[in-house]
Amino acid sequence: MKRSAIVILVIIAGITAMIWSGFMAYRIHRSLNAAPPNQATMAQPGLAAGSAANTLAAAPDTPAAEGLPDLRGKPAPAFTLKTIDGKTVSLSDYKGKAVLVNFWATWCGPCKLEMPWLIDLQKKYAAKGFTVLGISEDDTSPAQVSAFAKQMGVNYPVLIASDAVSQAYGGIDYLPVSYYIGRNGTVVAEVGGVISRQDIDADIQKILATRGA
8 A cells, every 4th residue: 555545544544533532522521611610520411502501690509500400399300210230220219218319420530539429428328218329321331330330339229311310300411410319209409510528428418317208
């Protein structure tokens, strides 16, 4: 093959790789340069323009400022999903418990940052009637998510998201997103992005202090 032909092939391959990398960066990591106020980090597959405008106009330290629906004081949307090992789990299975519903993904850097904290807090509060339910937004197979969770030492149920559940919780425009649900099934707090371990602990204590329905 002539040298000029090899050069052309290398150029084409380089352009293709750049286009693919740009697409994936836009789809997954755009939020790292546009995090909402008072949030450490988040990974965002594609926040709609209208949602971004509403976020900028909203008061700080509110769900709207984080691009989330305000579900506080409302019953948490019910769901039934499959776990990474094929079991069926419903939110109603945890009636009377304090539940942290955490939307995450294996490609999400901020999710990896907070996951060890969630693991430790699961150990700390499980005996008091608390559980994390991790809902994976990955496009990969459950087996791959399972391998990642095992590597991380996850000690709480990991479920595979569905479009219906994601929409019920506001569309999940970025990750991680967490909903703190009291023993009566009502959303007490909701957080977009990563907050400190101390703040996560404080929100867990709030839902542990609630009474069942």
